[in-house]
Amino acid sequence: MRIDYRPEAAAAPFRFDMAGGKLHRTGCPAIPRASSQALYSVWDPGEGLPALACEKCQPVAIESAHMSQDSSLDIIYGFLSIVDQFGSVLRERGREYRNSRRGRRLAKDLSGMFSALDQTQQDALQLTLASLDGLVK
DSSP, rough: OEEOOOOOGGOOOOOEEETTTTEEETTTTOOGGGGGGEEEEESHHHHHHHHHOOOOTTOOOOHHHHHHHHHHHHHHHHHHHHHHHHHHHHHHHHHHHHHHHHHHHHHHHHHHHHHHHHHTHHHHHHHHHHHHHHHOO
């Protein structure tokens, strides 16, 4: 079950009542008023839906394009966060690896693959690498 606490989570199709242990459709009248502080937004209820489903609103799992888009964006931001936090360590380890025997072998292999690309593909790869470099900086 993916539980979401971000402000945009208000658009999630489900709410999980932590106090009652039930999954409801957003806006279900059966959500107890006392549980209002214990509600979490849920995009994807996962496999355990039948065991947690509210009997009144009977939530049904749906595939949401919005959810998959958010997940991809979250992964990108997570990656950038890691690079931001550990950038200096990653650069140092990269230098060490590049100067190692395995790193030199990999550089030679990558160089060979790069030279086998046509000019358009090389330009696209250079643009991608420049973009990544810009993101890291």
